[in-house]
Amino acid sequence: MxxxxxxxxxxxxxxxxxxxxxxxxxxxxxxxxxxxxxxxxxxxxxxxxxxxxxxxxxxxxxxxxxxxxxxxxxxxxxxxVRNPDDALGRLLRLHFALGSYSLGDMLEARVVLERSSFEAAALHAEPADLDEAEELVARMGAPDIGVPEFNDLDTRFHVRIARSSGNALTSTLTSAVRESVRPLILRALEAEPDWPATAAALNADHADLLRLVRAGDGARAADLVETHIRGLHGTLVDEPFTDA
Known part of the structure; x- marks a missing residue:
């Protein structure tokens, strides 16, 4: 009409x-x-x-x-159209850059969102979603992987799990928050003195997270992803970066 x-x-x-x-x-x-x-x-x-x-x-x-x-x-x-992910990510990045939210705010938001995502994914994820996540883990495990590619794949892994949780809003918010801190995480990874060891340790967490989700152990997956996030992201809160 x-x-x-x-x-x-x-x-x-x-x-x-x-x-x-x-x-x-x-x-x-x-x-x-x-x-x-x-x-x-x-x-x-x-x-x-x-x-x-x-x-x-x-x-x-x-x-x-x-x-x-x-x-x-x-x-x-x-x-x-219906395309909230890019729009919310852009908006959140700008407000984060302008100081509307602190790194501590972003850290706590990531913890809450991703605990929920991994716990729900353990109940609702489709095998195809987890197969895609496993491919990302395999690519992050390449011995010669560089920091920018690893950071991109890392983001995609966390967003893929969030999308498999069955909650579209949680997925969108997880993507927006993770994308907003991507440049800072990239710089933190580039500053690591032993990048291969750091990449191996981070990706070992990814593999364990995926194993727990496949096993349906949402509670342990939620605990591990919080530890995982607070590990690297927590150092950014302790030692904040500023744009040059």
């Missing part, structure tokens, strides 16, 4: 456009996959300029609920 668009007031125009679109989403008039009318049609219906409409659409794209494709054709235009 066509959406019945209405004009919005002119003060703080782009925010009012956002509110109008949000109201359509809340009412169920706009759903994932729906396309907005072209700018040339939607702007006059809302009673706003096309520049104000574009500003509102850029905000929606930034927060991960809209994708705008320029040009003409069936894929052109703005489409409602």
């Amino acid at each position: 066509p959406v019945d668009w209405e004009p919005v007031r002119q003060s703080r125009t782009h925010e009012l456009v956002l509110r109008s679109i949000e109201q359509r989403v809340f009412a169920g008039d706009l759903k994932v996959g729906d396309r907005l009318p072209p700018e040339r049609e939607l702007a006059p219906v809302l009673g706003v300029s096309r520049s104000a409409l574009r500003e509102a659409l850029r905000v929606l794209e930034t927060i991960g609920v809209l994708v705008a494709q320029p040009g003409r054709g069936p894929d052109a235009g703005a489409r409602i």
Whole structure:
């Protein structure tokens, strides 16, 4: 059924456009996959300029609920999507960089989220999810692996387990928190005097975590992941880094 668009007031125009679109989403008039009318049609219906409409659409794209494709054709235009991971990660990274949250805050958030994730994964993870996690562990175990690749695979391992927990919100928050501290963890790993030994020790934890999840031992997995996180991440709290 066509959406019945209405004009919005002119003060703080782009925010009012956002509110109008949000109201359509809340009412169920706009759903994932729906396309907005072209700018040339939607702007006059809302009673706003096309520049104000574009500003509102850029905000929606930034927060991960809209994708705008320029040009003409069936894929052109703005489409409602569901992509919270990148948006929340970007937002959290910025606020962390601005000092809204301390390293201690991030550490405690990681502990709470990942204890929950690993405990739930022991109950709900599908074999395919754990097979993928095992591949990541195997790749982290390569004798010549460098720090950046290890850090990337490490992030993916923790996020993969969170996604296998059956709780989409926990997965998204775990990804956002882990991504926000990725640069600091990278620098901490690069500063390790014996990188091969550090990589082997960290990955031994990963292998043990995966074994406990496969065995359905969520309580021990939760305890181990807390120890694992507090090990390296805890040193960052004790010796905070600043951006150069």
